[in-house]
Amino acid sequence: MTIYNWCAEFKRDRVNLSDEFRDGRLSTAVNYKSIHAMRRMIETDRHVAYHDIRASLGIGVRQIQSILHKYLGMKNLCSWWIPYNLTKAQKTDRVTLCNPMLNRFKDGVLNLVWDIVTGDETWIYCYNPKIKQQSTVWVHQNEPKPTKVAHKRSTSKRIIFNETRHAATFALES
Template sequence: MTIYKWFAEFKRGRVNFSDEFRDCRPFTAANNKNIDAVRRITETACLTYHEIGASLVIGINQIQSILHKHLGMKKLCSRSIPHHLTEVHNTDCVT
C-alpha cells in the first residue's frame, strides 16, 4: 500500500499494520493435493486447462504451472494444420 492509502485507512479508524483476513483463494494452489488431483485427471482424460481448473476450482496459471513445472508435461500441438499446404501457406506460417 502507498502512504496515501495507509493514511486514509488510519483516518477511517484502522489501528494496526497487520493484514486483515481476506476470503479468497489460497496464495499457492500448487500444493501436493492439487498436484495429485491434476495428475489423476490427466491420466484418465484429455481435458483443457479450463476444464481442469473448473473441476478443481483453481486458476489457469496454476494449472499450467502444475502441468509444466511439477508434472513435467508439455504442449505438443496447439492448433490443427492441414496436411497439404501450398508454398504460400508454408511461407505465411513461417513469417
C-alpha cells in the same frame, strides 16, 4: 519495472535483479492435493483442456500452468499427421513388391511404367476431422511426439461406377 524505476533501484545500491520478498498471502492452490488431482485427470484423459481442469479443481490458469510444467513436467502438443498407419508386415510387403519394380525401371531402360493401369472407380470417404485444439494431447517432456492417422475412414463409405455416362452410388459397410 520501467527503466526509470530500475535506475532508481540501482542508485540506492541494489545489485540483485531478482524480486525481493513481499508481504502477503502465499499461493495455496499449488499443493500436493491439487498436483495429485491434476495428475489423475491427465492420466484419465490426455486431451483434457485448461477450462476443464479449472472447472474441476477451482484454481487459476497460472497455477494450472505451474503444476503442469514445473511439478508434472508436462507439455501440450499437437499430434503429427501421418498418411497411413501401416503394420510392420504391411511395410515389409510394400518394400518387397516395390524393389523388383524399381529394379526393372532403373535408369529409364524400360518404358513399361506406362503399362500400369489403375482401376476405373472412385472411392469417396466421409471424414469427421478434429480441429487442431481437439487433437492436442498432454505428454511428459521425455516422451516422443504423438502421431495420428491423417483421416479415419468412416462407415459411410461410397463407391461410384461410371459406365456409359451413368453414375451409381452404393453404400458400403466397413
